Amino acid sequence: MSTDYQKARAALGARLRELRVTCPGGRLTGSQLAERLGWAQSKVSKLENGRQTATPEDLQLWAVATGHPDTHDELQARLRGFESCERSWRRQLASGHRPVQDTWNELVAGSSTIHEWEPTMVSGLLQTADYARHVFLKYAELQNSARDAEEAVRSRMKRQEWLYRPGKKLHVLMWEAALHTLICPPHVLAAQLDRLAGIIGMDTVRLGIVPLQASAKVPPANGFWSFDNRLVVTEDWHAELWLEDAETIATYQRVWQALSESAVFGTEAQRVIAQVRRSLVVR
Structure with missing residues (x-):
């Protein structure tokens, strides 16, 4: 995996973490978000730490679950940006x-x-x-x-x-x-x-x-x-x-x-x- 790809995935993970901790209804823990999404807590951790590539569906669900549905287009654009290098x-x-x-x-x-x-x-x-x-x-x-x-x-x-x-x-x-x-x-x-x-x-x-x-x-x-x-x-x-x-x-x-x-x-x-x-x- 290229260095640029790793950096872009890590940056997306940091943005996902930011959305979780600034949830309008109050800060969510990783475990709370995982429960809300029906995911394993490890998936939330991997996405936020840039160790797993999110799917478009993952990003849509994350935006809604953290109370930031308006960030959906931004997240998808980030994903398209770094996936344009490695597919x-x-x-x-x-x-x-x-x-x-x-x-x-x-x-x-x-x-x-x-x-x-x-x-x-x-x-x-x-x-x-x-x-x-x-x-x-x-x-x-x-x-x-x-x-x-x-x-x-x-x-x-x-x-x-x-x-x-x-x-x-x-x-x-x-x-x-x-x-x-x-x-x-x-x-x-x-x-x-x-x-x-x-x-x-x-x-x-x-x-x-x-x-x-x-x-x-x-x-x-x-x-x-x-x-x-x-x-x-x-x-x-x-x-x-x-x-x-x-x-x-x-x-x-x-x-x-x-x-x-x-x-x-x-x-x-x-x-x-x-x-x-x-x-x-x-x-």
């Missing part, structure tokens, strides 16, 4: 993968140029429907989230319309390892590799492959996406990070540039893809 998968996937994909569709639609680094999987903007389906199924199992793979696939496929719009450009780098990863059956991966080979030459896509044997200037760490040099999104097992400060964005730009110097493009990239395709045992 936990638990919260995002509460309603399944489709809403997350719809959010990404809006983000992509509002962008002209995207720079992407993918070390482990094929870029979502270049995935086949079958490949994407297996990705969503695997993540739903991992996160124990709603099984809405078909709806999520349809949303992701709709996003790919962006590739055929004038003025758009996708600069995507993939580590060769991503071409080998059997997150799906071999025949599905084979079709996905055929799709990638066919993408090369599209005027809206510049696809580079970093071969396994290439000398890397930086470690091929987590994947990330840069949108018009205004936002970087990266992810870990617990959350997505949406990063907007100029210094951080510049760091990711330097990483992307360093990785691109190890990549091959055009016919060389097609050759790498073809070699991986021939190595698959498809039954």
